[in-house]
Structures are given as C-alpha cells and as structure tokens.
Amino acid sequence: MSRQSMAKAHQKIQELSWEPMYHQPVSQYGTDYTFQKAKKKDPLKQVLRSYFPMQEEKDHRVYGASDGAIRGNMFRQVQERWLEWQKLFLSIIPLPEISAARAMPLLFRNVPNPELHNGQAIQMIDEVRHSTIQQNLKRLYMQNYIDPAGFNSSLRDFQNDYCGTIGRQFAEGFITGDAITAASIYLTIVAETAFTNTLFVAMPAEAAANGDYLLPTVFHSVQSDESRHISNGYATLLMALSDENNHQLLERDLRYAWWNNHRVVDAAIGTFIEYGTKDRRKDRESYAEMWRRWIYDDYYRSYLVPLEKYGLVIPHDLIEEAWNQIWNKGYVHEVAQFFATGWLANYWRIDPMTDKDFEWFEYKYPGWYDRYGKWWENYNRLSVANGHNPIVFEDVDYQYPHRCWTCMVPCLVREDMVMDEVDGQVRTYCHEACRWTDKVAFRPTYQGRETPNMGQLIGSREWETLYHGWNWADVVSDMGFVRDDGNTLVAQPHLNLDPKKMWTLDHLRRCPPLASPNVLLNEMTPEERTAFHSNYVRGGPAGRYAPAEV
C-alpha cells in the first residue's frame, strides 16, 4: 500500500460507478420489494490494492498450517468420530459458499445503488475463496486421514443423499426466487449473520478439541470474511426498511429464513458438535449453550431486536420456539438419532455412544438418558453385523419418521407433525412453520398481495420416494456408496476398520425393501390418514411408537 490513506483511496474509488446513459444493464432477477434510489455508502470500504495482499497473507497462514499439520502427523491425534462427520459437513459446505458468490448478481439491478455493488462483487470473490479452500481441506483429509471413503466420493455422495439434500437448501435458497428474499434476507441477514457463528466459530473449537486444528485454521479464516458480508446485508436491509411497502415482505421472509436456517443448520451442526466429539469435559459448552450465546444473545438480542425501531417485525415467537425445540424438545438429539438410525444410507461412519458420552449428555441435558440412552445402547449392540439387520429394521421401539416437505429433515418431534394437502398431494411437515412456508409463503400471493416473484419449492423432496419398493443393497449401489471392493459399504455404524466387522451389500440384500412414507400416506383413505396422524403425534420422544390407547 502506498502512502495514500485507506480512507482517501476508498473515497476515490467511489468515482468509479456511473449511471447508464444509453442502455440499462440487463434485468434478470425479479423482486417484489421496492427500493428508492438514494446515495449510499459502500459498507465494505474495501480497496482491492489492500484486499488482495490481505487475502494472500491469510492464505499463507492457512497453507502454512496445513503443511505443519502433515509434517507434525496431526492425523495421529485426530478423533475418527470427529473426522467421519466432516465427510458430511465438507461435502455440503462448498456449495453454499459458491452459491453465495452466484447470489450477488441477484442484487445488482434490484438494489439500485451502485455504491453497494462494489461490496457485493468483493463478497462474490470471497465466496469463491471459501468454496475452493474448503474443497482443498477435504482433499487434504482424503489424502491423509485413515479412511478416505466418503471423502473420495464426496460430491457425488452429497448430491445423491438425503442429508445432502437437506444441506442444499442452504445453497439453493440463496440463488433462486425473489432476489431480495434469497440473496439478502435468507443469505446475508439470517444465514451469514446468525448461523455462520455456529458453523465457523463454534464448530472449529470442537474440531480443535478433537485433535483437528486444520478445520479451525480454515474456517476462522473464512469467518474473518463473513463480517464484511454481514455489513453488505445490513446496508440492504436498512434500505428495504426505508420503504413501508416492504415491511410485510420482510416479516414473511424473516419468518421463513429464520425457521429454515434453524431446522437445517441446527440439525447438522448440533449433531456434529454433540455427537461428533470425544471431548466430554463437563465445563465445555454444549450446543445448546453455544446457541444461546451466539444466536440468541449475539444475533437475536444484539442485532435483530434493535432493528425493531425501524419497523422490522421480528419473529419473536419462532426464535423462542427454536430455543424450545433445542432445549425442551431435544431437536438435535432427535436428528442425531435419526442419522444413526439411517446410517446405511449415509457415506460416513457413526461411532456408537459410550457410558462417558451418556454421562455428559445427562449432565448437559437432564433427562437425556431416559429418552435416548436405551436406543443408543441398542445402537451399540447392533453395530457389528452378527446375524441381525441394521438397527432400522430391528425392534428397538423406533418408528421410522415421515419427512418434512419443506425443510426435508424428518418430522422427528412427533407431536409437532402437521399434515396438509398441498398442490394435490398429502404432505407432512415437521412443524406448523414449515407448513406455512410451503403453503403460504412460497406462493404468488401473500396475504392478498401479489407476489409474482416469489420462488417455488420444487424437486423430489422426499428421498424415500425414489427408492420406494427397492432392495436396500440396490439403493446403496445406486447412490454409489460402496467401497472399492464392490461390496463393503462406505457407511458403517461403528469405527472398526477390520473388513470382517464391516457391513456389506450382502448384509443389506436380506433386509426388507425400502418403503416411502409419503407414497404410503397418499395411498391411504382420508380416514386412515387422520387415524395415522393422530397416532403419529402421540409418538416420541426418541422415535418411540405411540403408546397403545386404552
């Protein structure tokens, strides 16, 4: 950097933008929001002359640490329980990152203030950085960790798997639909401002406690860019708030974005942190404690609530409900249990919980053992193939759940399951807020107002539908989750790499066929469905069947 001050340099680059005189830039993405053209300040205040060397220096640190990790044999100390969950996490996260890059142009024509576009372009290239640096971390794990399976097939696995599909919302939600809903409210106001704290700060701390200091190195470097992106979102939000016509849409979008992020991110990161760790010190924070600190206090109370005075309607009820789900309804535990139930459809290994884990869970979440302890003991008992089937087919008092049409996480808190007929199909939802998202929010009218730019929920949203009636060995082969001997599964319900202890396609061949809950539900008569629903919501916790009615 020359003698020029950053402030002067930044002031100078404001001269770059210009208003078109002959042709307007192409308008390719619609929004139902309206923005008034007004002089704005670039919230990033980033000059590329300092930006590029700054990022290069951050890279030097990251790659230096990577080199050090290999030379220092970090993988002799890494907990396999932890690294296995990274097969899921690192298969998901590069896509949301790159999708954030792709999302930036959605804002160009809709936020008509060229001063903001410079920051959006820098966010674009930051996100390219994040995506490729994370792919590189995964590559390093694949090359140096004991079990490369699941890393080596990562992106095919992620794209074919129901867990990947849940995670993909955290990417596709950024790039389609109403441009402001997607690229501003869902991406920057909620995903980046609220949930990257748990993703990129809380989770790396847990990685370090499990002998993995590369994840913190990479993700803290990523997080140092996020603060800039939060400024981008804030500037756009304030502009949107200045027009009262937008308030109704802001209320809708905050409700949708908040609830969907909670359902998706808390499911995944909560599971990684609570069930992927071997660090059971009683004074280490639980995910619930981290959530309370990072999301409830730092985001909700410090960031969102002060915006109320500008007219932002904050979904207080859904924020309290998210906490209620995590603290009282065991949301994270229910999700982890489901991932473990369906281990055979995954591409990573899930370590059984031990007495030490039980003790920690009971200490952090009083009542945990009564709910989940017995099931995890069964998981442990059934983890090595010994003439029995995978746990999902065994009698362990676990009712295979229906899937939520909106967030695609199964309806695990049974009492909250909602059923509705939408677009000619009977659908199940994990919570009323998800039903509202599908039936009310993602529609071309909202509360009587035309919303022609709102997006649609599309795709084959229930994974089981695709494999209805299939033998499980064929399902896993079709997805490609098989190791290089052509028979051993990538996924295992334990960490033992002795080939004699590992599950194979032969084991799955003898299992009952896969049945799609949604297909079966739609085959029922209305009366049968009503009866089914009233029974389902009496089930749980921990997936237990409803008690017999007396």
Place this chain on the structure above:
Amino acid sequence: MTSTLERSLPKPTFTDAEAGAKEFPDSNARTFNYYTPQKRKPSHYEDVTVEVQPDPRHYLSQGWLYGFSDGRGGYPLEWTALKAWGSDRPVPVRGPGSGGKGYDWPALGWHEFRDPNEEWELSLYRYNSNVVRQLTQNVEAARQSKAFEQWNRNWINFVERHVGAWMHVDHGLGLYVFANANRRAPTNMHNNAISVNSMHRIRSAQDLALYNLTLSEEIADFDGSAHLATWSDDPAWQGVRRTAEALTAIDDWCEAIFATNVIFEPLIGELFRSHLIQQAAPGNGDFVTPTVVGAEEYDFAERDLRYTKAMFELLTADREFADHNKSILQSWLADWVPRCLLAARTFQPLWSQPDAKPPRFEDGLDRAKTRFSRIVSDLGLTITAEELNK
C-alpha cells in the same frame, strides 16, 4: 501457600488415524472418484473446482429444490443459445421407484470445460497480489524519482482525461458483464473463471482510480475529476461508452462473454491500451502509465482471453452442436463487430492529442483487426476483410 484450580483442557489422544495405518476396502482410494480428469491425473485445480455446482443430469437425484417463480431451478441451460453435447436430452425424470441415477458423468459437454489458467483461490490471490504490489512499487518509485515532472502539459491533460476515463469501462464491465455472468453458466469451472475475470476488471478500474489519485497529489493542476466529464461528455468517448453499456444489457451469458472478450477487447480495449497508451506514453516522458495499463493488458491477453478461447473452442468443436454454435457465434460477430468498429473509430481523435504522437490510428486499428481475425479463426469462425473494413 496458594492453590490454583486446574485448567480445563481437552486431552490429546493418540488415535493412529493417519493414512496407511490399516488396510481395508478403500484404504488406498485417495483421489476424488466422481469426475473424470482432463488429463491422466486430476489437477489440484480440478479437485477444488469440478462438480461443486451440481447437475441433475448426472447426479443430484432429488433434483433442484428451489426454483424461480416460473419453477426453474439451478442453472438453466437455456440461459444461453449455445449448446454443448447432451443439452437436448431431457433431465432424467425421477419419481416413485425411479431410483436416482442420471446419465453417466459428465452427461453434458459443458462439464468438459477446464480453465487453462486453473484459477482458484490460491492462484487468484497470489496473482492479483503480485500485480497490486508491483504497481504500487512502480508508482512509488516514479514518485520518489520525480518522474511526473517530465510530463508536458498536454500529456497531463491526456492522462487525467483519457487514461482516467478507461476506469469506467473496466468498472462497468467488471460488475455488470462478468460478475453478473457468474450466476449464469452451467458449471462451476465456467463461473469461477468468469468471476476471476470480473475481479481483474474491477481491480484494473481501481488501479487506474488510485493512480489518478496519486497524480492528483503529485502534479500541480492535475484535475483528478476530469475523467468523469470525459466519460460523460467527451464525444470521442461516447461510442465506447455506448458499446460498453450495450454489453451490460446482453441477456445471454455466452454472448456477453463473447462480445466482450472476443470482440470488444481486441478491437477497442487493446487498441486503446496497446496501440495508444503504451505507444504514446514513452515519447511524452511517461514510463509509469504503461506499467499500470500493462497490468490490465496482461490480465486480458494472457489470462482472460485464454480461458475465453478454451471455453468457445470447446463449443465450436462440439461433437453434437458445432454447427449450431458456429452459426450463432457468427451472428454475434455480425452484430457486435460493426458496433465495436464504430466505437473504435470514434476514438480516433485521441491519437492526435499528445504532443509526441503514437503510431497512426489506422495502423493501430489494422494491427488490432489482424489480432482479432486470428482469434476468430482460432475459434473456427470466420470474419471477412470486407466485414472488418465496412
């Protein structure tokens, strides 16, 4: 005696979880197996880039999950009129009991594109850091040696107006052609290359703006805001401005990249940078401006044009749609070449403004046309002398 509480720390455990510790199925399968590398071994660039952006034609069994209001999700192929092999095959229909399989990878010719610059974060930050560092040093060295004192008044006017006005071209194209197009292409390899191209242009715009700021501080009477009036009002610039704005108005992402990098840049960008600034500056005592402008010239000639050619060569040699693509590309040439030549000609008055004149405008334009013709023929397309001399 004082006592201290034991600090709570996670205990390191030796797990022996390193590669090679055990033999079991997949224990030696340490390459990504979901794509076919372009060469015998996968490159680092491919590993961090390929398949990050999904495609329901090969994997993505549940399809795109979120759509625009018309129900289209992801990266519709129809966002360009060009086609790569496989484009006309429908997306595999998945439903009850269909399974998840699509076509064999790659399923579409689009996925065969690899950026010859192999751009990913490590390469793009390293390259651009080197550029800004070198430029800063060049300008600083010139400042310390009082190099700007050699400039005559006419050259000062020229730099403040015309070199300055080019920053607006860079900025506009960087944001509204290239950054905009990074949402549109069907693969990650395309979109990453395009986003890096965008940053080259935005960086070049800022390089010129900050150079302009230095000159304002170093040269008495240097009007640091003259570039604004030149860009807005100078008739010699309005053809370039009109064309640059028209490029930002293109809907088809391939057309936007093609018209900008294959037509506009050789006929206008290089004409301005290589055949005017680089030639005129030395004779007017200026050895600094060519280093600033030269950085952008290198970006284009050695990197951005390189990926652009690789991208379009694949399409003009496509095993299924070569003729279709050539025909559309020819129509784009027919549309954009006259516009760019007209804009180039409106630039002509600039050649007579410096005291020490650069080579004649017509000579520069001829050289630009020759290079342009070579680029066009390398792509398997044709441009006649008549079309170039209209």
